[in-house]
Each structure stands twice: as C-alpha cells, then as structure tokens.
Amino acid sequence: MVIEDQYTNASDISYREAGIFENTRFEKIHNVVFSNSKDASTTVANEIASLIKSKQAKNELCILGLATGSSPIRVYEELVRQHKEEGLSFKNVVTFNLDEYYFMQPQNAQSYHYFMHEHLFKYIDIEPENINIPKGDIQPEEIYDFCVSYEEKIKSYGGLDFQLLGIGRTGHIGFNEPGSHANSRTRLITLDHITRVDAAPAFLGLENVPKKAITMGIRTVMEAKRVVLLAWGQNKAEIIKETIEGEIDGHVPATYLQNHNNVTFVLDVEAVAELTRIKTPWLVGSPEWSKDLAAKAVVWLCEKTGKSILRLTDKDYNDNGMEGLLVKEGTAYDLNIKMFNKLQHTITGWPGGKPNADDTNRPERATPEKKRVIIFSPHPDDDVISMGGTFDRLVSQGHEVHVCYQTSGNIAVSNGEAIKFAEVALSLNPDDEFYKKVVDDVLSNTEYAPDSPETRQLKGIIRQKESLGATRYFNVPDEQVHFLNLPFYETGKVKKKPLGPEDVKIIYDIIDEIKPHQIYAAGDLADPHGTHRVCLDGIFAALEEIKTKDFMKDCWVWLYRGAWHEWDMHEIDMAVPMSPDQVLRKRKAIFYHQSQKDGVMFQGDDSREFWVRAEDRNKTTADKYHSLGLADYAAIEAFRRYFY
Missing domain, CATH: 3.40.50.1360 (Rossmann fold)
Structure with a gap:
C-alpha cells in the first residue's frame, strides 16, 4: 500500500490504514x-x-x-x-x-x-x-x-x-x-x-x-x-x-x-x-507485470495501434511504456503468441464442457458430460437478455439447466400493464373481487405511493408467466424454473431492504437442493445498491456458507454482465460464440417478456430496447475478438470465472 504524504489537512481520523493511496502526476484531487x-x-x-x-x-x-x-x-x-x-x-x-x-x-x-x-x-x-x-x-x-x-x-x-x-x-x-x-x-x-x-x-x-x-x-x-x-x-x-x-x-x-x-x-x-x-498503469511507472495486467496491456495496445495481436512489434511496446513487459517476456513475437493463445482458448461452443475432448486448453471441464446447472437471474429477464445464447446452448447440449429468478421484478411492470391484465380477467369473470381491487387501487394511486399487495401480486404473476414463456421456448421443464422472491426486494417501492439472512438462506437452500456443477450469476458492478449487486452479494454469501460441502468441490461459478456492460477483453475467461440463427432465438426468448418492451419503465438513458442492446453488445464483443486477429463470429457472450 502506498501512502500519500499530502494528506495533512483532514480530520484526526486517518484513512491511511483503511484505504489505498497512490496519487500520480495525472491526479489533481486527493x-x-x-x-x-x-x-x-x-x-x-x-x-x-x-x-x-x-x-x-x-x-x-x-x-x-x-x-x-x-x-x-x-x-x-x-x-x-x-x-x-x-x-x-x-x-x-x-x-x-x-x-x-x-x-x-x-x-x-x-x-x-x-x-x-x-x-x-x-x-x-x-x-x-x-x-x-x-x-x-x-x-x-x-x-x-x-x-x-x-x-x-x-x-x-x-x-x-x-x-x-x-x-x-x-x-x-x-x-x-x-x-x-x-x-x-x-x-x-x-x-x-x-x-x-x-x-x-x-x-x-x-x-x-x-x-x-x-x-x-x-x-x-x-x-x-x-x-x-x-x-x-x-x-x-x-x-x-x-x-x-x-x-x-x-x-x-x-x-x-x-x-x-x-x-x-x-x-x-x-x-x-x-x-x-488503474486502467493503464504502464503509462505512470513500471508496474509489476502479472498475467492479467499483461493481457490488459496487450489488448489496449492493439486498440491504440489498430493492429491485431500477432502484428504488434517491439517498437509498439517500447513506444507505449511497455518495455518492462518485453524484458520479462522476451521478444514481441513470443509475447504475441502467448497472448493470442490465451484469448483463443477462452472461445468455446461448449459452455458446459465438450464431451470426450481434451479440456486442457478449454475454459470448462469435459466431465461430467451432463452437468446440473443453475442460472441465477436477478430479475425475470436477465437470464435471456444477458446470456440467452449460452442458456439455449446448455439446454440443447443436454445439461440439466435450472433457472432461479431471484426477485419478482414486479416494480418494473407499469400500472397500464397491470390494468390491462386485470381487465382481461374481469372480462372472463366480472365478479372477481381481486381484479376489481387491482383496478381500483391503480386508478386511485397518487404521488407514486407503493402498490397495494394485490397489485404487486398481479405484477409479479405477469413477470412469472412471461419468464415461463421464455424458458419453455428453450425447452426447460417448468419444474426446473424457480421463483425465489427474495424478501429484500418485496417492499413495493424502488427503495429495497438490506440483504438479510433470510435472503441468503433461500439461495443457500436452492444450491443445496440442486447440487450444481455450474452456477451462472449476474456480475454487474455498476451500482453497489442496485438489485443486481445485492443479488450477487447474496450468492457470494451463500457460497461462503456452503463451500465446504462435498458437491461444491466440483462446482464452478461463472459471472455474466447485465444489459448495459460487458467484461473487458482481458477479463474474459469464457467466450461463447453465437450463430446468426442463435442470435435470433435469443431475440425471440427476450420477446416473451412483453411487459419490458416498448417503453419499459426503467429504460435508463439508453432508448434502445433490451434485445437491441443485447445484440449490439454481443456483436461488439465478437468484433473485438476479430479485430485482435481471432475468428469472425456474429456474436459472443462473455463470462468471467469466480473463485470462492
């Protein structure tokens, strides 16, 4: 840890032992x-x-x-x-x-x-x-x-x-x-x-x-x-x-x-x-060249020079502050081959492992041939939006895939959608008091007050049934689809409760019940208070408690990103390419989530629909691989392995 000497005017409480200081010539604020x-x-x-x-x-x-x-x-x-x-x-x-x-x-x-x-x-x-x-x-x-x-x-x-x-x-x-x-x-x-x-x-x-x-x-x-x-x-x-x-x-x-x-x-x-x-430490000084940092630097250098990996020269490295990397690795030729192979070995069409194949240089194990898989999805559509192609591939290759929707996602269903479904139900049964109350509650709701329990229940059901439409399209049996409804989320408001022991226990129990060989989880780090991050923290806490069980010795955890971001190239441990037909299947699965199309409530500052964002992101990842000198795919979904 490097301590910054300029920290002299602050209060008596020192940050020196709690955090990491390292100011550089680029930085103007402590x-x-x-x-x-x-x-x-x-x-x-x-x-x-x-x-x-x-x-x-x-x-x-x-x-x-x-x-x-x-x-x-x-x-x-x-x-x-x-x-x-x-x-x-x-x-x-x-x-x-x-x-x-x-x-x-x-x-x-x-x-x-x-x-x-x-x-x-x-x-x-x-x-x-x-x-x-x-x-x-x-x-x-x-x-x-x-x-x-x-x-x-x-x-x-x-x-x-x-x-x-x-x-x-x-x-x-x-x-x-x-x-x-x-x-x-x-x-x-x-x-x-x-x-x-x-x-x-x-x-x-x-x-x-x-x-x-x-x-x-x-x-x-x-x-x-x-x-x-x-x-x-x-x-x-x-x-x-x-x-x-x-x-x-x-x-x-x-x-x-x-x-x-x-x-x-x-x-x-x-x-x-x-x-x-942090991003380019070789421009600041002489860093300790770890494998991850070397991979990050090579990808950055390719982007800066507009070259593929195998075309980089000693001069490219020396001109961009990476002479120390060449001292450690030898010539640019040797380093380029090593980094090219590292990236190439992340690509696999077998996210559950390829049966009867040498898996030495593959991201996943060949055995067991048929794996039990849990896909954790924070909301009832993150699974298909963020890893729909991989999801489809796992099922089609014969693995036992379970999907666990961690929250109901009810707050993201608009009042207009709720009234539409309630009125359809009332047209079939005009005397149904439940749906009458939903309509009355929605119409009388003012000042953005929390939804009534009945309205929340209906909105949760809407998202459940949309999810089942998508999982059935991928041929997942209904008994392998689990709606966890974690309590921290069920406030009826944007503000949620902190993650609690009851949330962690629900996650623990489903892992213990399925005993998976693979777990996929949303690794979105954008907001420490956001639903994705809270759901991920719940998974991490459950893994910490359950990791000593025998079956966990054979369980690997893969993190996928959300609809807005993708892993940086040097962070990717597994890249699953998709054909144009598979891109279309992923799109159709996303379309089952009708309440999240056409003016979704929490769109952010990106006006594109979720399926467009997902396709653009997957195409961009494929283009990056191609620009580095690797094969040209239509789309790629990326994952990073988490070691617990």
Missing part, C-alpha cells in the same frame, strides 16, 4: 480507494463521529453539510448504529442539506426531506430545530428570499465544518449542474436531462421527475472546512476520471473541488476503474 463501499462508508462515518465528539468535548456545535442519493446511505446507517450501540449523540449537531426537488412536498416519498428522515434523522437524537433542508414546496415568489436566508443561516454558524458529497454522472455536486459558476450560492436550478434520467426509477418514470431543484451553490460547498466526496460503482468511473484528472471546467462542476485545500474523494475499486494509474 483520493483513497477501498475494496468495497461498506468499509469506505464506515471509515467516513468514523470521521464524522470523531468530529462530533471533538466538538462536544469543546462544548461547540458541529455543523454538517449532508447529501442524499444512494452513495451516503451506508454512512448514515453506520452513524445510526453508533448512536444506538455506542451512545453517539447528535445533540450538538446542526445539519444543512445540499438540495431538494422543486416543486416537492416534504411528505412525498421522493423528497429529500423524506429521505433524510428515513435514513438518519428519525433514528438519532438530533434536535428538530437543528435540521435544515431546502424547502421544495414554497411559492415561486418566496424562493429568492428563502435561498438568501439559507445562506445567512449557514454563515451565522460560522460555515460548514464538514460537507459530505456524492457526484452525478454529469459531474454535478448537490444539484449544481454543468454550467454552474464557481461563485454560485443557494438558488433554484434547472436539472440536466441525465440527472432526471438517473432519478427516473424513484419516480416510476422520467415524466414524473421534477425539472427544477433548490441547491446550495458551488461557493457554499467550497467554503466548507472539510469536504468528502463519495462515489461507488462502475457507473461513476468516467466522471471520476474526468473530475480527478481533467481541467477545472464549469461543465464538470465537481472539478472545482481541485481548488479546495482539504478534500478527499472516497471511492471503491469500480469507481476508479478509468483512472490512468
């Missing part, structure tokens, strides 16, 4: 990297707790600037824990929140007023009069005076002792969107389209997201004595690179933090994936 967001959040919470206690010892108030969104949730959870279990008091704490949607009633479940009380304030002993959150329900003519008074109140306490921040994909901090001035103060602002897209799931659709917000200004944030910015997941990697390594630019407001004299970015490993020292 940052610390943690292996996971939970440990990072705990360390940040400890800094805040230490500040509160030090102020208490001096009989002083502690003035905190607080943020909302998914990034600080675990920080707040840890502060609540310390209050309940260790007696941390918030009696001397005054808080100022960064922002609030406009127009927004405080009791609305999407308001930041509601968020802060649900995640922090209702569980601690802070004085109610010490809580300050921008008002989202004031009249337009009152906004200016309110914003001025908010600034004056912060100044009256001597400014913020500590400001906690997240960062949006536009580079916004608070709701200071691109174009915000360095001298801006608390004000009403129009939200960027990308910001609204990212907020759309909480509002059950982009059309419901407010277009304006009240936010603290850049200058207000910059005047805080201490600033800590949190970022988790691969979705933040691009903007983190731009903020830390780019020039100060009002179009990326977070870059203003380069001028703050006491700021730390606290990041997880996925959020730093694009930093130069």
Whole structure:
C-alpha cells in the first residue's frame, strides 16, 4: 500500500490504514480507494463521529453539510448504529442539506426531506430545530428570499465544518449542474436531462421527475472546512476520471473541488476503474507485470495501434511504456503468441464442457458430460437478455439447466400493464373481487405511493408467466424454473431492504437442493445498491456458507454482465460464440417478456430496447475478438470465472 504524504489537512481520523493511496502526476484531487463501499462508508462515518465528539468535548456545535442519493446511505446507517450501540449523540449537531426537488412536498416519498428522515434523522437524537433542508414546496415568489436566508443561516454558524458529497454522472455536486459558476450560492436550478434520467426509477418514470431543484451553490460547498466526496460503482468511473484528472471546467462542476485545500474523494475499486494509474498503469511507472495486467496491456495496445495481436512489434511496446513487459517476456513475437493463445482458448461452443475432448486448453471441464446447472437471474429477464445464447446452448447440449429468478421484478411492470391484465380477467369473470381491487387501487394511486399487495401480486404473476414463456421456448421443464422472491426486494417501492439472512438462506437452500456443477450469476458492478449487486452479494454469501460441502468441490461459478456492460477483453475467461440463427432465438426468448418492451419503465438513458442492446453488445464483443486477429463470429457472450 502506498501512502500519500499530502494528506495533512483532514480530520484526526486517518484513512491511511483503511484505504489505498497512490496519487500520480495525472491526479489533481486527493483520493483513497477501498475494496468495497461498506468499509469506505464506515471509515467516513468514523470521521464524522470523531468530529462530533471533538466538538462536544469543546462544548461547540458541529455543523454538517449532508447529501442524499444512494452513495451516503451506508454512512448514515453506520452513524445510526453508533448512536444506538455506542451512545453517539447528535445533540450538538446542526445539519444543512445540499438540495431538494422543486416543486416537492416534504411528505412525498421522493423528497429529500423524506429521505433524510428515513435514513438518519428519525433514528438519532438530533434536535428538530437543528435540521435544515431546502424547502421544495414554497411559492415561486418566496424562493429568492428563502435561498438568501439559507445562506445567512449557514454563515451565522460560522460555515460548514464538514460537507459530505456524492457526484452525478454529469459531474454535478448537490444539484449544481454543468454550467454552474464557481461563485454560485443557494438558488433554484434547472436539472440536466441525465440527472432526471438517473432519478427516473424513484419516480416510476422520467415524466414524473421534477425539472427544477433548490441547491446550495458551488461557493457554499467550497467554503466548507472539510469536504468528502463519495462515489461507488462502475457507473461513476468516467466522471471520476474526468473530475480527478481533467481541467477545472464549469461543465464538470465537481472539478472545482481541485481548488479546495482539504478534500478527499472516497471511492471503491469500480469507481476508479478509468483512472490512468488503474486502467493503464504502464503509462505512470513500471508496474509489476502479472498475467492479467499483461493481457490488459496487450489488448489496449492493439486498440491504440489498430493492429491485431500477432502484428504488434517491439517498437509498439517500447513506444507505449511497455518495455518492462518485453524484458520479462522476451521478444514481441513470443509475447504475441502467448497472448493470442490465451484469448483463443477462452472461445468455446461448449459452455458446459465438450464431451470426450481434451479440456486442457478449454475454459470448462469435459466431465461430467451432463452437468446440473443453475442460472441465477436477478430479475425475470436477465437470464435471456444477458446470456440467452449460452442458456439455449446448455439446454440443447443436454445439461440439466435450472433457472432461479431471484426477485419478482414486479416494480418494473407499469400500472397500464397491470390494468390491462386485470381487465382481461374481469372480462372472463366480472365478479372477481381481486381484479376489481387491482383496478381500483391503480386508478386511485397518487404521488407514486407503493402498490397495494394485490397489485404487486398481479405484477409479479405477469413477470412469472412471461419468464415461463421464455424458458419453455428453450425447452426447460417448468419444474426446473424457480421463483425465489427474495424478501429484500418485496417492499413495493424502488427503495429495497438490506440483504438479510433470510435472503441468503433461500439461495443457500436452492444450491443445496440442486447440487450444481455450474452456477451462472449476474456480475454487474455498476451500482453497489442496485438489485443486481445485492443479488450477487447474496450468492457470494451463500457460497461462503456452503463451500465446504462435498458437491461444491466440483462446482464452478461463472459471472455474466447485465444489459448495459460487458467484461473487458482481458477479463474474459469464457467466450461463447453465437450463430446468426442463435442470435435470433435469443431475440425471440427476450420477446416473451412483453411487459419490458416498448417503453419499459426503467429504460435508463439508453432508448434502445433490451434485445437491441443485447445484440449490439454481443456483436461488439465478437468484433473485438476479430479485430485482435481471432475468428469472425456474429456474436459472443462473455463470462468471467469466480473463485470462492
């Protein structure tokens, strides 16, 4: 671990033993990297707790600037824990929140007023009069005076002792969107389209997201004595690179933090994936050349030079900071052959292993010839969207394939779909009270309130039956399709419960029952609080508990990615090519999920339907293999092996 000496202005809580420091000439903001967001959040919470206690010892108030969104949730959870279990008091704490949607009633479940009380304030002993959150329900003519008074109140306490921040994909901090001035103060602002897209799931659709917000200004944030910015997941990697390594630019407001004299970015490993020292460390210094890093470097060099692997020369390596790799491996010729073979050996048309074949250089074992397989699918369509071709191939090659849908996916079914199915049922049985109640509940639901139990049940049934349509199309017997309905998901709201022991036990039990030789799981690392990541954490926890059983010695785990991302080329351990006919079969399987077509609720900022995204991604992976000098396939699905 490399320690950065410049870390001198922060609080008494040191990050030195908790995270990894390594600033380079490319980086303009001090940052610390943690292996996971939970440990990072705990360390940040400890800094805040230490500040509160030090102020208490001096009989002083502690003035905190607080943020909302998914990034600080675990920080707040840890502060609540310390209050309940260790007696941390918030009696001397005054808080100022960064922002609030406009127009927004405080009791609305999407308001930041509601968020802060649900995640922090209702569980601690802070004085109610010490809580300050921008008002989202004031009249337009009152906004200016309110914003001025908010600034004056912060100044009256001597400014913020500590400001906690997240960062949006536009580079916004608070709701200071691109174009915000360095001298801006608390004000009403129009939200960027990308910001609204990212907020759309909480509002059950982009059309419901407010277009304006009240936010603290850049200058207000910059005047805080201490600033800590949190970022988790691969979705933040691009903007983190731009903020830390780019020039100060009002179009990326977070870059203003380069001028703050006491700021730390606290990041997880996925959020730093694009930093130069992580992505291309050979451009920074002389790295230790592991097999994985060598593969990563060769793929990068091919992309940079536009050459296939076998055409790379000694000069190509030397001109791009890789002379140390050649010293270790010999000539470019020797290294190229080794890397070409490594990539070639990842390709297989037999994802369950090829019977009666030499499997020395194949990604999967030849034996047993017929394997029991579990495909874990976080939502009831991730299996066919993300690995439909491989799924189809496993079944057609005679393996016993079980599909385990971890959540009901009911929240992703629109009210319009629910009413449609309810009205079909009522046309057959007009007196059915269940479907009458669904129609009444949907029509009377206001302010994005959670669905009634009946509506949730119907939406879950819709997704179950769609899933069975797809699995039957692939000739999977119904008894091999399992709907786990993990409890953490069943809240009826976008906000889910934390993963609990009951969730892990359900996963454990199904693994124990099937005793698989292969497990496929969604390895999406984009959002540590997202459903895919929570489902993956549940699988990892179950594997940790069950791994000592004898049958697990013969069980291999393969991770696939979601609809948005694919593994980088150097990360791929198994690549399953698809013919044009198989691409079409995958598309047809996806089409069975009709509630997720044509204006799906959680589309993200990509307007393409899921089947188009999947086909484009699989074609891109195949094209990358071809550009590196390997065979030309129509499409490829990629997997990475997980060692538990």
